[in-house]
Every structure is written in C-alpha cells, then in structure tokens.
Amino acid sequence: DADVTQTPRNRITKTGKRIMLECSQTKGHDRMYWYRQDPGLGLRLIYYSFDVKDINKGEISDGYSVSRQAQAKFSLSLESAIPNQTALYFCATSDIGEGETQYFGPGTRLLVL
Amino acid sequence: RKEVEQDPGPFNVPEGATVAFNCTYSNSASQSFFWYRQDCRKEPKLLMSVYSSGNEDGRFTAQLNRASQYISLLIRDSKLSDSATYLCVVNNPYSSASKIIFGSGTRLSIRP
Numbered sequence A: 001d002a003d004v005t006q007t008p009r010n011r012i013t014k015t016g017k018r019i020m021l022e023c024s025q026t027k028g029h030d031r032m033y034w035y036r037q038d039p040g041l042g043l044r045l046i047y048y049s050f051d052v053k054d055i056n057k058g059e060i061s062d063g064y065s066v067s068r069q070a071q072a073k074f075s076l077s078l079e080s081a082i083p084n085q086t087a088l089y090f091c092a093t094s095d096i097g098e099g100e101t102q103y104f105g106p107g108t109r110l111l112v113l
Numbered sequence B: 001r002k003e004v005e006q007d008p009g010p011f012n013v014p015e016g017a018t019v020a021f022n023c024t025y026s027n028s029a030s031q032s033f034f035w036y037r038q039d040c041r042k043e044p045k046l047l048m049s050v051y052s053s054g055n056e057d058g059r060f061t062a063q064l065n066r067a068s069q070y071i072s073l074l075i076r077d078s079k080l081s082d083s084a085t086y087l088c089v090v091n092n093p094y095s096s097a098s099k100i101i102f103g104s105g106t107r108l109s110i111r112p
Helices: none
Strands: A004-007 A010-013 A019-025 A031-038 A042-051 A054-057 A064-070 A073-078 A087-094 A108-112 B004-006 B011-014 B019-025 B032-038 B045-050 B055-057 B060-065 B070-075 B084-091 B100-102 B106-111
Touching: A004 A087, A010 A019, A019 A031, A019 A087, A019 A108, A031 A064, A031 A073, A042 A064, A042 A073, A042 B100, A054 A064, A073 A087, B004 B084, B011 B019, B019 B084, B019 B106, B032 B060, B032 B070, B045 B055, B045 B060, B070 B084
Parallel strands: A010 A108, B011 B106
Antiparallel strands: A004 A019, A019 A073, A031 A042, A031 A087, A042 A054, A064 A073, A087 A108, B004 B019, B019 B070, B032 B045, B032 B084, B055 B060, B060 B070, B084 B100, B084 B106
C-alpha cells in the first residue's frame, strides 16, 4: 500500500464551486505539505504543517485553505474555484530526521471550468 | 531572480552517453540539497541527496559547490529508463515563507 495517498485522483469542477482535496499518510511523519505544479513553473508550496496545531502559508496560499485533522491527514480546500487553479496538486510528508526528504502522494489532477 | 534555477532542457542524448546538468541557488544560507526524479504525470521521487563532499550512487554522481552556489548531477552510461525530469531541491531552514524550494526541472530524453 502507498505511504501517501490522495483523493480524488482526478476532479473536474466549475468556477465558484468549493472543493476539497484530501491527503493521508501512514509514514508517521509530523510534517505535511501541499504543492501545486504547473508546466514551466515547477512545484510551488501552498501550505505546510509541522504538526497538528501548526499551519503555515506557503508561497501561493491565496484562494486556498487547509485543515490538519490529525497527524496522518491534511486536506486542502478551494473555497471558490477559479480556472487558474487548474493544476496538478501534490501532497507530501517529511521527517526532520531525514533532512526533510519529501515523500509525495500520487497527485490530484484538477480542472476548473 | 528565482531562488533555484535549472536549465529546462530538453537534453536529448543517445543511450550510453554521459550527461550532466547543474542547478544554481541564490541563498547562501541553504543547508541541504537534493535531486528528485519525476516521470511524466507521476509524483517526484528522491533520487539522491547531495553531500558537501560529493556522492555517488551507481551511475549517478552529485556534487555541491558552495562557493559558486550550484549543485550538479552526472549520469554515466545513460539508459532509456533515465528519461525523466530531474528536479533540484534546496532546503533553506531560515527562509520565512518556504523552506524547501524546488527548481522547475530539467527534462532529459535518452534516445536508442
């Protein structure tokens, strides 16, 4: 079984809709991250969390919110989706003991019409 | 200037060739460095960490040059399966917004 899972894997939604992307991990890591990937721009950090009570904005947090429900779960919400949020979204975990090596989920492809 | 910069490529080389690419970083306080590999439509996966003294893992060699602020990846005897995008990653624990910075990747294509 995968250590980091994401649901859904693909999603098509309409402008203005609220959607949630979910991430679960069985690695026992405290640190979790949400990234988006766009062609030519690489991975950009949206939000990160170093433990259940810690939430931090990343480089591009506008239009997004997150919830860290438990050590193993970190969800990303788009409150009112817009077309330029169409992207590939990755969840990742890391452990400070491993020098912050990132372990990624399989990604969610989101299309906002 | 981007914090981490890579030549996007594509690098198109024949099987068996040696290929190398660099990644430059702007923040001299950066502390740890990595190369990740990403196959098309897949998640990035750690290829190797980059140590100050340089390190080798089979056909892959990574080096760090702190004075010039770049890291490099050398692939010897390239295989068709090496075709992928290679992401440079820099960890700067003192950055206020984003401690882990990804380069936008270098695309490598190995031809038969």
